[in-house]
Amino acid sequence: MASFEIRPLDEDEFEGLPNAFGVAFGFQPSEQDMADWQAGAELDRSLAAFDGDQVVGTAGAFSFELTVPGARQVAAAGVTAVSVRTTHKRRGILTSMMRRQLEDVAQRGEPLAILLASESVIYGRFGYGLATSHDAIEIDPRHGAFARPVDDRGRMRQLEKDAASKVLPGVFDASRKRNPGDVNRTATWWDTYLKDPESRRQGGSGLFFAVHESAKGKADGYVAYRVKNEWRHGLPGNEIRIDDLVADDPTVYAATWRYLLDIDLAGSITAWGRPVDEPLRWLLADPRRLRTTVTGDFLWARILDVPAALSARHYTVHGDLVLEVTDEFLGRATGRFALTAGPDSASCAPTKKKADLALSVADLGALYLGGHAASTLARAGRVDEKTKGALARADAMFVTHPAPYCRTGF
Ligand SMILES: CC(C)(COP(=O)(O)OP(=O)(O)OC[C@H]1O[C@@H](n2cnc3c(N)ncnc32)[C@H](O)[C@@H]1OP(=O)(O)O)[C@@H](O)C(=O)NCCC(=O)NCCS
Known part of the structure; x- marks a missing residue:
């Protein structure tokens, strides 16, 4: 597999991003679109894959504040402008950009990344779970x-x-x-x-x-x-x-x-x-x-730091849960974590205790904002109940009303 340089764009290279993205999505950005795009972008988070001097892949991010249950805010990377030119697709460029971007998100101390997907088949492999529906x-x-x-x-x-x-x-x-x-x-x-x-x-x-x-x-x-x-x-x-x-x-x-x-x-x-x-x-x-x-599907969530993400939100009822999480793509979220939480507080830390539920990091992302029940995912074979009663406890703790939803496209 050929390897392509992946790095943030310089200011004078920026128009390569909307151009490559426009080709992938089938539109030609106007001069005004270009200017608006550049004004809104965070340059140091605007990654590109280069073949020589041509931008062949793009992946940007916004430094968002995401509201989580309990009306609390957490820093989250809002992944945006993801594209790979048709001439370069299915050669692993997206995979390399996702790896680089998620490592960058983790370095910045953001416990999770979120995105809207053009196609729902794309991001599960990178550890994103379907967090909110619309x-x-x-x-x-x-x-x-x-x-x-x-x-x-x-x-x-x-x-x-x-x-x-x-x-x-x-x-x-x-x-x-x-x-x-x-x-x-x-x-x-x-x-x-x-x-x-x-x-x-x-x-x-x-x-x-x-x-x-x-x-x-x-x-x-x-x-x-x-x-x-x-x-x-x-x-x-x-x-x-x-x-x-x-x-x-x-x-x-x-x-x-x-x-x-x-x-x-x-x-x-x-x-x-x-x-x-x-x-x-x-x-x-x-x-x-x-x-x-x-x-x-609307928001997809990718948790990188399980203790930080799970303790940032609050929970509908008091309860304790030990979660065994598998992160096949990065390994960062792999581990067993004890959550003790309720409507006013939450703490989460690595543990050696026996697991109550086992699930992938993507499925933890699906539960994170309270839009989906662990028992629903279990019925699809995605969450494994290791301790009797843990699913019902997870449902009561995680699910929130009203359903979470995001009003901003990005
Ligand atoms: C989606 C897109 C970014 C994928 O880029 P890419 O460089 O071809 O992706 P990769 O080569 O890293 O693919 C990784 C894996 O995902 C799969 N995959 C990627 N995109 C896919 C798609 N649209 N449909 C089905 N499978 C897809 C690949 O087959 C590959 O699977 P494998 O590991 O089993 O071989 C690119 O096709 C594109 O730009 N599409 C149009 C714009 C778009 O939809 N962007 C996403 C915005 S949210």
């Missing part, structure tokens, strides 16, 4: 009556982009710190998002913004959406595409959906990346009208 949903707003009236003392207010840029980041940031699975958004992220480049619109309008304000005038939720105009035979049927929705309080959530469902000339409201336990179904008088069109 739904794509659709509803015809003409069947969007609520089962019960909403007593909202606040109001919805439409904002132009400039006003939105002052309000949305703060509302999002307060919310993401409460919601397991969410990551922080930098000022550069907001900058690019609010520029709203044509390449992100997919035939829809520019972004519209509506914010919810409490009776005292405090912004406490918002929705950003596009409209895809559709008229057939003189009849309106616009598609309202939700792009970003933040509303933690139940009344704010109901008011925001009421706003969306009441938009005139609409034939459908669609959203991607919604939580799998979307409360909207329970607001509707006719819940079957809310259709789930896709259920898919």
Whole structure:
């Protein structure tokens, strides 16, 4: 197997990254895309594989703060921009980049890495587990009556982009710190998002913004959406595409959906990346009208430092568990670890005690954010219960409600 140099890009080489990535994903980045990309990237974390002076493989990372159960934050590498040119694929370049990148993540002291996968077959071999799922949903707003009236003392207010840029980041940031699975958004992220480049619109309008304000005038939720105009035979049927929705309080959530469902000339409201336990179904008088069109994997998590990762989050109930973890790709997470944890504290350390559960590091990643039960993975033969009752204990400790989900693509 030929070996290719893998190293971070220099500043003057950076455009090799979007170019190679664009070829792999089938698009040509505009000059604006290139500039936005470079502004948002962390250069020292932007790895490339070189064949001579050509970039043939790419793998970047963001230094994220990830919210974990218990509304706590942990440093996590947000892996991004992974690609290998068609001319160089299936020669082990991705494998070499993943090894190099994960070692770098460990050196930086980040206990885990997270990513969104273009294809769900790719990352399990590197120790990533499917940590959060998401739904794509659709509803015809003409069947969007609520089962019960909403007593909202606040109001919805439409904002132009400039006003939105002052309000949305703060509302999002307060919310993401409460919601397991969410990551922080930098000022550069907001900058690019609010520029709203044509390449992100997919035939829809520019972004519209509506914010919810409490009776005292405090912004406490918002929705950003596009409209895809559709008229057939003189009849309106616009598609309202939700792009970003933040509303933690139940009344704010109901008011925001009421706003969306009441938009005139609409034939459908669609959203991607919604939580799998979307409360909207329970607001509707006719819940079957809310259709789930896709259920898919969203965040993948790769734990590198088991004690640091497991003690960073909190757990739904008190309990003790000894986990035997196997890390075939790197070996870093291999070992037996004793977890003593509950809703307010957690500690985890290597142990010689007998294991309660045995699992791969990828499957530990799948359990980590509380989105999946150990007993479900056991039913697929992925978790081995060594001590009777350990699966039920792990389910009670790890699983969290609401389900974890991430609102930021990266
Ligand atoms: C996915 C991609 C990065 C893989 O790069 P690569 O250098 O070919 O990967 P490797 O040669 O290191 O492959 C390692 C193993 O994964 C398998 N693999 C990699 N990509 C795969 C895919 N898309 N489908 C199925 N198997 C895949 C390989 O067959 C190989 O298996 P083996 O160890 O049993 O031989 C590359 O195909 C690509 O750029 N695809 C398009 C863009 C994309 O999807 N990027 C990922 C963004 S999240």
